[in-house]
Amino acid sequence: MDSSVxxxxxxxxFKKISVHTPGWEDPRPNGEPPDDADxxxxxxxxxxxxxxxxxxxxxxxxxxxxxxERENLEPAEDLWRELPESPPEIRIVRLRPKKAASVPLxxxxxWLMGEPEAYVVVGAGEPAAVISLQPQCACDACDIGSDLLxxxxxxxxxxxxxxxxxxxxxxxFTIHTSPQGPVxxxxxxxxxxxxxxxxxxxxxxxxxxxxxxYGARWW
Numbered sequence: 001m002d003s004s005v006x007x008x009x010x011x012x013x014f015k016k017i018s019v020h021t022p023g024w025e026d027p028r029p030n031g032e033p034p035d036d037a038d039x040x041x042x043x044x045x046x047x048x049x050x051x052x053x054x055x056x057x058x059x060x061x062x063x064x065x066x067x068x069e070r071e072n073l074e075p076a077e078d079l080w081r082e083l084p085e086s087p088p089e090i091r092i093v094r095l096r097p098k099k100a101a102s103v104p105l106x107x108x109x110x111w112l113m114g115e116p117e118a119y120v121v122v123g124a125g126e127p128a129a130v131i132s133l134q135p136q137c138a139c140d141a142c143d144i145g146s147d148l149l150x151x152x153x154x155x156x157x158x159x160x161x162x163x164x165x166x167x168x169x170x171x172x173f174t175i176h177t178s179p180q181g182p183v184x185x186x187x188x189x190x191x192x193x194x195x196x197x198x199x200x201x202x203x204x205x206x207x208x209x210x211x212x213x214y215g216a217r218w219w
Contacts, residue, residue: 026145163217
């Protein structure tokens with residue numbers, strides 16, 4: 001198996017699961033600037049349930065291909081290494097990989113502007129480090145259309161299951177790898193690029209002085 005097989009399985013599962021969560025076009029396909037009022041509103045927060053559908057499609061693909069077992073859990077603080085800014089309050093799905101050297105993938109489903117399961121927290125490890133909060137911003141000004149939104153979600157998940165993710169929690173900040181480069185939450189003043197790369201290298205080698213999440217690819 002390779003990543004293309006897994007992505008195809010996810011797309012196939014999504015065709016069935018997303019029947020009630022339709023996609024939408026980019027409202028500004030030619031790069032037009034948003035109106036100022038768009039920063040203050042979201043006309044349809046329920047549309048973001050497409051992210052929950054995509055998470056379910058990944059869950060089905062990972063289990064049907066034999067890469068993981070699914071665990072349906074009640075929301076609890078001790079499931080998270082650092083509690084998300086907006087904790088998912090509805091339900092948790094943990095995908096536990098069959099390979100012992102790999103790290104679990106966690107989806108937490110929550111409320112967004114009164115809409116259930118329109119907000120998804122993606123985590124990795126046990127307890128899970130928070131990797132991404134989706135959508136990152138729900139305002140109409142930041143709307144990029146569902147195709148790019150889903151593509152970004154896929155990249156986040158694939159970063160975990162491919163074994164490329166490295167997440168490190170220091171006293172001043174958390175940092176993790178992504179296809180677009182390091183993602184930092186907190187203050188990294190005084191840290192050079194070499195310092196950050198060393199954090200990742202130490203975590204990969206299993207000798208980090210900080211709590212770290214890193215594991216082998218799932219297939």
